[in-house]
Ligand SMILES: Cc1ncc(COP(=O)(O)O)c(C=O)c1O
């Protein structure tokens with residue numbers, strides 16, 4: 001891999017504006033807010049343009065200038081990123097959205113977009129000398145961080161709710177992580193992690209408590225812009241739990257705009273949640289800048305069962321600044337959207353991804369999505385990671401059976 005400079009400059013608090021040194025380990029700002037990586041975009045613009053990307057490898061590492069890893073030696077990669085954008089012609093006809101696309105993260109290592117955050121987060125943790133990291137997870141992030149930590153030679157201590165998809169448990173354990181289950185929600189797991197990292201001096205890799213996972217997820221936004229020939233789509237829908245993905249996409253688009261790669265209005269960003277866990281939707285409906293803890297949350301779309309996100313104010317800002325919106329869909333609609341996409345398009349998406357298709361249909365019905373607008377569904381993971389979410393009655397045959405003509 002050729003040596004390309006990172007233009008990461010420092011860590012900046014989006015709440016109080018405090019700045020921190022980039023080459024030291026920092027978690028939250030003194031004021032309690034997440035920290036974000038700032039780049040010297042003026043300097044970057046002198047050396048980095050659309051042409052620079054020609055011929056580079058088709059992974060998220062093609063955007064090295066806009067990633068925080070300083071030294072190539074510290075990159076921990078399994079070839080993640082540059083996932084396909086696929087037109088959904090039949091689903092588009094069915095839903096009345098003539099320019100409907102899916103960006104499919106199901107084909108990435110570990111089967112979900114969490115690999116992006118893990119690749120960049122673990123690379124940066126390694127670069128900063130971290131030996132042990134710990135995080136609460138709804139399953140997929142823990143699996144990805146366990147796998148990338150194993151590759152990097154770091155110890156991962158993962159805590160997940162007992163209801164998390166069992167496949168993700170096995171991924172963590174197979175990768176040699178220290179894995180613990182909790183009879184509770186991700187918020188309960190988070191409290192155990194917070195106490196344990198304090199006690200043991202571990203690196204806290206919880207959502208937005210370290211500044212680098214979001215930089216990996218940001219690459220979804222960079223890719224969408226590049227894959228659309230630097231003319232961005234009108235609407236991007238994203239299944240929102242902790243909110244890192246949607247905030248990352250917004251960060252990517254604003255950085256690209258400042259660099260002069262894209263112009264004009266940014267795509268309207270839509271945070272999609274499940275009705276059984278919709279704190280961001282409630283805050284959006286009340287035009288608030290922060291959400292409240294969503295009691296007794298429950299949904300089949302396990303990855304978006306996050307009752308209170310640390311970065312909720314950043315999610316809401318991304319929605320308001322792009323004239324986007326937040327919408328909730330119920331589990332029944334999620335499951336029927338999942339089957340519909342698989343059966344009409346051959347795309348077997350995760351329940352979180354199915355939620356955004358269900359939401360797009362609702363938004364088209366309400367004419368929030370207008371005729372002729374281009375719409376990207378960000379499918380965050382593969383349906384095969386949820387083997388037990390759907391169940392079908394499959395008939396048995398006798399060994400000497402002959403099937404009738406259909
Ligand atoms: C498949 C899937 N989609 C979406 C999300 C939500 O991600 P974010 O934290 O970026 O909102 C998760 C998080 O666990 C997930 O596993």
Ligand SMILES: [Zn+2]
Pocket residue numbers: 013014015016017018029030031032033
């Ligand atoms: Zn601050």
